[in-house]
Amino acid sequence: KAGVTQTPRYLIKTRGQQVTLSCSPISGHRSVSWYQQTPGQGLQFLFEYFSETQRNKGNFPGRFSGRQFSNSRSEMNVSTLELGDSALYLCASSGHSGANVLTFGAGSRLTVL
Amino acid sequence: DAKTTQPPSMDCAEGRAANLPCNHSTISGNEYVYWYRQIHSQGPQYIIHGLKNNETNEMASLIITEDRKSSTLILPHATLRDTAVYYCIVRINAGGTSYGKLTFGQGTILTVHP
Numbered sequence: 001k002a003g004v005t006q007t008p009r010y011l012i013k014t015r016g017q018q019v020t021l022s023c024s025p026i027s028g029h030r031s032v033s034w035y036q037q038t039p040g041q042g043l044q045f046l047f048e049y050f051s052e053t054q055r056n057k058g059n060f061p062g063r064f065s066g067r068q069f070s071n072s073r074s075e076m077n078v079s080t081l082e083l084g085d086s087a088l089y090l091c092a093s094s095g096h097s098g099a100n101v102l103t104f105g106a107g108s109r110l111t112v113l
Numbered sequence: 114d115a116k117t118t119q120p121p122s123m124d125c126a127e128g129r130a131a132n133l134p135c136n137h138s139t140i141s142g143n144e145y146v147y148w149y150r151q152i153h154s155q156g157p158q159y160i161i162h163g164l165k166n167n168e169t170n171e172m173a174s175l176i177i178t179e180d181r182k183s184s185t186l187i188l189p190h191a192t193l194r195d196t197a198v199y200y201c202i203v204r205i206n207a208g209g210t211s212y213g214k215l216t217f218g219q220g221t222i223l224t225v226h227p
Contacts (some may be wrong), residue, residue, distance in 0.1 A: 031212045035215075042217055043215075075156050081138075101147075101159045
């Protein structure tokens with residue numbers, strides 16, 4: 001079956017702009033979570049959505065937001081971009097089996113100039 | 114979630130077993146040990162998880178000590194494609210309210226040499 005799909009894979013923005021990233025989870029998975037990965041901070045949890053509701057949130061400023069649609073697809077938005085937002089943004093989906101395993105997408109690499 | 118400690122880097126010869134240790138001395142009774150790996154520029158990939166018994170799947174084996182304070186991930190016959198960052202994560206399993214939240218440490222960079 002198809003994996004987790006993230007679009008776009010690469011994008012370049014300038015400071016002050018905003019960006020929207022998209023994630024399509026594995027069919028049947030209702031949980032979608034987002035992570036930011038930078039060389040300095042490593043992999044950090046942003047937020048998680050389940051059935052269109054944000055269930056958990058990491059320690060990021062309010063410029064980072066997300067949403068989930070009824071088909072479980074998710075988007076995250078970063079407003080007023082800063083240079084430090086340059087990162088690989090990863091999306092993961094999870095089904096609600098006992099294993100509680102996350103399947104990650106390939107990520108969206110954002111460069112802020 | 115309990116904190117984990119891993120060596121920053123390890124080397125292994127191709128075809129040999131790679132044994133990656135993880136210390137999780139503050140693990141609680143309902144926390145599982147999960148291993149993920151991340152090959153350069155890709156998303157993390159699930160490898161294996163366990164509670165207290167040793168586990169084996171097609172990718173690896175997981176050995177958890179009797180006191181559960183440490184574990185070892187074993188790749189029985191490492192190949193060049195196993196070169197990656199390996200993350201040991203301890204967390205509560207399904208049934209909680211944090212399915213999607215994983216706390217990643219710095220992991221171990223495993224380099225497999227020809």
